[in-house]
Amino acid sequence: MIWQLEICFLLTNLQYSKLSKKAMACTRGKASPNSHTKLRLFAASGGYCQNPDCNIALFENIDENEFHIAEMAHIFSASDDGPRADDKMTEEERGHFDNLILLCPTCHTKIDKAESSYPDKKIISWKQDHTSKIDDLFNVKTFPDRQSVRKALEPFLLENRSIFNKYGPETDEQFNPETHMVNIWMRKILSNIIPNNRTIFRLIKQNYDLLTPNEKDVFVQYKQHMEDFEAKHLASALESGERFPVEINDLYK
Amino acid sequence: MKPHWTTEIPLKALKDHTNCETAFLKESNLISATRKSGEPISIYTIAGGDIDHSEIYELGKRKDIDLIVCIKRDTVIPGSIIDHLASKRISIGTMKDLMSMVTQSKNWPFVPKELQFILQALAQHKVVTELRRLDNRKILIERRNMKDVIMIHTPDYEVTSKSVRDAMEWAPDAMVIVASHPYRKITGEAYTSAGFAEVDLLSWPDFLGKLNSKWN
Numbered sequence: 001m002i003w004q005l006e007i008c009f010l011l012t013n014l015q016y017s018k019l020s021k022k023a024m025a026c027t028r029g030k031a032s033p034n035s036h037t038k039l040r041l042f043a044a045s046g047g048y049c050q051n052p053d054c055n056i057a058l059f060e061n062i063d064e065n066e067f068h069i070a071e072m073a074h075i076f077s078a079s080d081d082g083p084r085a086d087d088k089m090t091e092e093e094r095g096h097f098d099n100l101i102l103l104c105p106t107c108h109t110k111i112d113k114a115e116s117s118y119p120d121k122k123i124i125s126w127k128q129d130h131t132s133k134i135d136d137l138f139n140v141k142t143f144p145d146r147q148s149v150r151k152a153l154e155p156f157l158l159e160n161r162s163i164f165n166k167y168g169p170e171t172d173e174q175f176n177p178e179t180h181m182v183n184i185w186m187r188k189i190l191s192n193i194i195p196n197n198r199t200i201f202r203l204i205k206q207n208y209d210l211l212t213p214n215e216k217d218v219f220v221q222y223k224q225h226m227e228d229f230e231a232k233h234l235a236s237a238l239e240s241g242e243r244f245p246v247e248i249n250d251l252y253k
Numbered sequence: 254m255k256p257h258w259t260t261e262i263p264l265k266a267l268k269d270h271t272n273c274e275t276a277f278l279k280e281s282n283l284i285s286a287t288r289k290s291g292e293p294i295s296i297y298t299i300a301g302g303d304i305d306h307s308e309i310y311e312l313g314k315r316k317d318i319d320l321i322v323c324i325k326r327d328t329v330i331p332g333s334i335i336d337h338l339a340s341k342r343i344s345i346g347t348m349k350d351l352m353s354m355v356t357q358s359k360n361w362p363f364v365p366k367e368l369q370f371i372l373q374a375l376a377q378h379k380v381v382t383e384l385r386r387l388d389n390r391k392i393l394i395e396r397r398n399m400k401d402v403i404m405i406h407t408p409d410y411e412v413t414s415k416s417v418r419d420a421m422e423w424a425p426d427a428m429v430i431v432a433s434h435p436y437r438k439i440t441g442e443a444y445t446s447a448g449f450a451e452v453d454l455l456s457w458p459d460f461l462g463k464l465n466s467k468w469n
Contacts, residue, residue, distance in 0.1 A: 169410045169436040175366040177433045177457035178374070185436065238440045240411045 030091035031078035037097045041072055045102040050130040051111075056104045071108040075099050075123045083115040084123075101127045140202040149207045150252035156196040156203075157249055163188045189233050197226045200248075210252065221245040257282045259298035259324045263351055267296075270355050283318070291358030296351060297321045301328035309334050313341045319360040321345040329423065330389040346389065365389070367408050371433060380464055391424045399467055404460070406431045412439040412454070414446035421450050428468075429453040431460045 033041065049056045049070075058070040077085040078094050093099060101123055103111070111118035143149045165171070167185040204211070204219055211219060221242060228241020256264075256278050267276035267286050276286040284296045297312060299305075301323025312321060321343065323330065330345055338345050344354065344363040353366050364372065368386075375381050375394060383395035387403065394402045405424040409416045412432045420430045430452055432439055437456065447454035455463060 169434065172366065174408065174410070174434050174436065176370045177435050178370070179435045182435045232438070238438050240438070 031074070031094035033072055033095050033097070033100055037095070037100065038072065040097050041100055041102045042070065044127075044131055044134070045070070046130075046134050048130075049104040049107055050101050050126050051103055051107040052126055052129060054104060054107050058102070058104060069104055070102050071105055073101050073103050073108045073111060073123075075101060075120050075127075083112045084118075084120050140199075140206040142206050143210070146210050146252040149203065149210055153200060153203055153252060156200050160193050160196050160200075161249065163192055186233075194230060194233065197229065201226055204251065207252075215247075215251050218245050218247045218251065222248045254278065254281055257298065259300055259322075260284055262324060262348065263296060263298055263322055266348065266352060267355065270352065272355055286355070288355060288358065292360060294355065294360055295319050299323055301325035301347070304328065304330060304334060306331075306334065309345070310337065313338055313343060318343055320351060320354055320363070322351050323347050327423070328389075332385060332387045332391075335386055335389065367406070367433070368392075371406060371431075374461070378461065378464055388424075391427060394464070396464065402429060402464065402468070403427050404429045404431055406433040408434050410434050410436055410438070412437055412443045414440070414442040417443050417446040417450065417452075417454060421452065427452060429455055429460060429463075432456050 044050075045058065047057060047059050049058060059068045060066070074082070074094060075084065076089055076094060076099055077083050079085065080087045089099070111123060141152070143152065163185075167173075167181055167188055169185070171181070173179040173181040201223065204222070208216070208219070222245055224242040225244050228237070228239075229244075231237040232240060260278060260282060264276055264278065264284055267273045267284065272289050272291070274287045274289045276284055279285040279295070282298050284298065285293065286296065287293045295318050297315075297318045297320070299308070299321060302325045304323070309321070312318060321338070323346070326347065328347060335345060342361045344350070344361070346354075346363075346365060350363070350365050354360065354363050357363065371392070372384060375384055375392070380396045380399065381394055382397050383393075385393040385395075387393050391403060391405050394404060396402065403424070403426055405420050405427040407416045407420050407430055409432070412434075416432075417430060420427065430447060432454065435457070439454065439456070444454055453463070453468075
């Protein structure tokens with residue numbers, strides 16, 4: 001998903017025009033999206049159909065052929081008599097980013113041919129939810145209170161603790177010099193522990209102001225631990241560095 | 254009956270142990286405990302540190318002891334005492350061994366967790382003819398047509414120069430320190446310290462390989 005986002009952001013003007021020629025967009029003068037809007041639509045989709053019941057990848061790679069199947073669909077019709085038409089909208093409003101959603105050909109056809117089953121509110125919520133998912137990947141939320149931060153933080157803390165208790169160096173497997181468990185532990189470090197550590201760090205950093213003074217000290221230790229842990233497991237540092245501060249499990253409680 | 258100070262920590266630890274149903278003082282140094290799953294266990298506590306051989310031989314005559322626990326960490330328990338007590342089906346160890354033993358359902362036989370796999374693997378090694386526990390961490394390995402090897406293992410996760418120096422303090426006659434923790438990281442400083450002490454510092458797989466060679 002991330003490479004597809006990168007592709008969207010790295011598109012040149014030449015590629016914009018290629019896209020606009022290839023994309024099956026509704027072309028209705030000013031009701032059609034301009035090149036910037038198209039780029040923004042592709043970026044916002046992350047390369048996936050924005051119908052949550054579909055989410056099919058919009059970029060295909062078959063043998064040596066690379067192409068996309070994305071279609072820019074109007075939420076309120078580009079014309080006065082199309083699906084979900086709103087005759088009060090101007091052409092510019094109809095062609096605006098806010099009135100467009102990126103879908104696969106099947107979903108585009110469905111929302112236009114079964115208009116009553118796909119009202120504007122539903123399609124708008126698809127787009128908003130899709131945007132939230134991408135935001136959650138990269139942006140971390142600022143929460144209004146400690147309880148909300150705690151709720152967001154807990155699953156990552158619990159998962160890391162569970163992995164450590166099951167596969168980590170302090171289980172009874174430490175007494176078996178030939179255990180295979182060490183391979184699983186190493187894999188889990190890369191696939192779960194380190195990404196979770198970074199998410200935990202970003203969450204706390206984004207909600208730093210809700211920490212108590214003592215918790216801020218714990219956070220500093222946690223940052224050192226996270227960096228030392230990555231140095232050990234990603235950069236082959238031999239020393240363990242700062243130990244995991246267990247108090248981090250009680251933050252925002 | 255006044256409890257001996259050495260019973261305080263084991264009693265508390267037993268009461269917190271997940272497999273321990275009851276634990277109470279039977280004599281000033283003797284704790285009687287029942288497992289949730291398994292046979293009852295009797296534990297005699299001593300200070301440890303410098304082991305009093307005569308005290309141990311006297312305790313060995315008793316029929317109501319399953320495990321003698323040395324409270325002081327890093328107590329060196331000579332192999333002769335381990336063997337003598339084993340002939341009486343009595344184990345001797347530290348707090349770590351007590352916790353491990355209570356997890357089992359039976360009291361005998363008992364081999365400390367950190368040695369179980371090592372002893373089993375060494376006994377199966379094709380050049381090893383005899384194994385002897387010189388103390389609770391040091392092992393003498395007799396080899397076919399080759400000289401004996403005295404090894405000490407370090408169970409540390411991060412093997413540092415301190416791990417090496419602690420091992421050498423425990424066993425100045427050891428020829429090899431084996432880093433037995435499967436997740437181990439051995440620091441450069443650890444290798445340097447081992448080099449100065451003229452002792453080999455090897456991971457477990459390297460150690461098994463080197464046993465095949467005329468090393469000393």
